[in-house]
Amino acid sequence: MTGTLRWFKSSYSSDSGGECLEVARCPQTPTAIHIRDSKNPDGPNLTVSGHAWAHFIGGAAR
Incomplete structure (x- = not known):
C-alpha cells in the first residue's frame, strides 16, 4: 500500500x-x-x- 503514496516534504525543507x-x-x-x-x-x-497529525502540527507551530 505505501508504494502508491505521494510523499512530500515541508516547503521549509531544503535539499x-x-x-x-x-x-x-x-x-x-x-x-x-x-x-x-x-x-x-x-x-x-x-x-x-x-x-493526531493535526494536534502534532498545531503543537509544532507554537
Missing part, C-alpha cells in the same frame, strides 16, 4: 540534507497520515490518524 520528514495521505484511507525519514525512504514509516 541540503539534514533531518527531514516526508508525509503522505493514503488514497484508500484518507484519514491515515504516513510519516517517514526522507533519508531512508525504503525504511519503516509511522501511520497516525489525521486527528
